[in-house]
Amino acid sequence: MYWRLRRRDFRALAPEQRKAALRAWVRSGAAPGLLAYRQGKPVAWCAVAPRDEYAALAASPKLKPVGETRGVWSITCYFVAKEHRRTGLMSALLEGAARHARGKGARVLEGYPVIADALTGCAGYTGLVPAYRKAGFNVVARPNRSMRVMQKPLR
Numbered sequence: 001m002y003w004r005l006r007r008r009d010f011r012a013l014a015p016e017q018r019k020a021a022l023r024a025w026v027r028s029g030a031a032p033g034l035l036a037y038r039q040g041k042p043v044a045w046c047a048v049a050p051r052d053e054y055a056a057l058a059a060s061p062k063l064k065p066v067g068e069t070r071g072v073w074s075i076t077c078y079f080v081a082k083e084h085r086r087t088g089l090m091s092a093l094l095e096g097a098a099r100h101a102r103g104k105g106a107r108v109l110e111g112y113p114v115i116a117d118a119l120t121g122c123a124g125y126t127g128l129v130p131a132y133r134k135a136g137f138n139v140v141a142r143p144n145r146s147m148r149v150m151q152k153p154l155r
Helices: 007-012 015-027 055-059 089-103 129-134
Strands: 034-038 041-050 072-080 108-111 138-141 149-153
Touching: 007 055, 034 089, 041 089, 055 072, 072 089, 089 108, 089 129, 129 149
Parallel strands: 072 108
Antiparallel strands: 034 041, 041 072, 108 149, 138 149
């Protein structure tokens, strides 16, 4: 819900309210992203949807759109279970997100990864620049010292 709500709206909700909002949203039939499985168990996830579905992106002064936004889909967040990190799941999710977005009519896939050597705490939750480069994304903006806006044409 962090990217789906404006920051002030996100902060105004208690954690249980945010969880309830996400549950209700998923129960409505919405698809908040893609899951990666290993041996039948979910081990990783990424949020991917049309850019205009993310209120936090629309309100962000640092992550302004680069060019036309129609047909742009965004990957905003990853989760990879600790024991499955550094095993290629981010790359697999990027590939799956590109296929998924292309199949839904997207013309560009966009992400907001960070430089791998600038990681502190959970800073890598938006992705890592090397994985995006490997998947064919190019840097289109540098909103701060460590984050990049990267895009990949899908058509």
